[in-house]
Amino acid sequence: MTERVIVRGESITADLLLFRRFGVEGQGLIEALMELNPGLSSLGPVIPLGTEVHLPDLPKPAPFTARKVVTLFG
Numbered sequence: 001m002t003e004r005v006i007v008r009g010e011s012i013t014a015d016l017l018l019f020r021r022f023g024v025e026g027q028g029l030i031e032a033l034m035e036l037n038p039g040l041s042s043l044g045p046v047i048p049l050g051t052e053v054h055l056p057d058l059p060k061p062a063p064f065t066a067r068k069v070v071t072l073f074g
Contacts, residue, residue, distance in 0.1 A: 001057065002036060002054045002055060002056060002057060003021075003054070003055045004052060004053070004054050004055075005017070005021070005052075005053050005055060006050060006051070006052050006053075007047045007048065007049055007050065007051045007053060008049065008050075009049075010046075010049065011046055012046065012047050013045055013046060013047065014030055014033055014034075014040070014047065015030065017033075017047065017053065017055070018030070018033060018055070021055055022058055025058055026058070029056050029058075032056035033053070033055065033056055035056075036054040036055075036056055037053055037054055040053065
């Protein structure tokens, strides 16, 4: 389920908005953000005050896969 936020600060970009909401995990969600908000890119790089933005959901984490350990000593 997507989350709706209203931009209330100045100089907020899409990257910054995703970083503030999701932290580092938000990297790479720009495409999903633009799909949910079709007219957002026409507003320019800085999202205007009062703009309603729908945030995408974080993708599910990849399942853990075991890796072979390589040791240099021993």
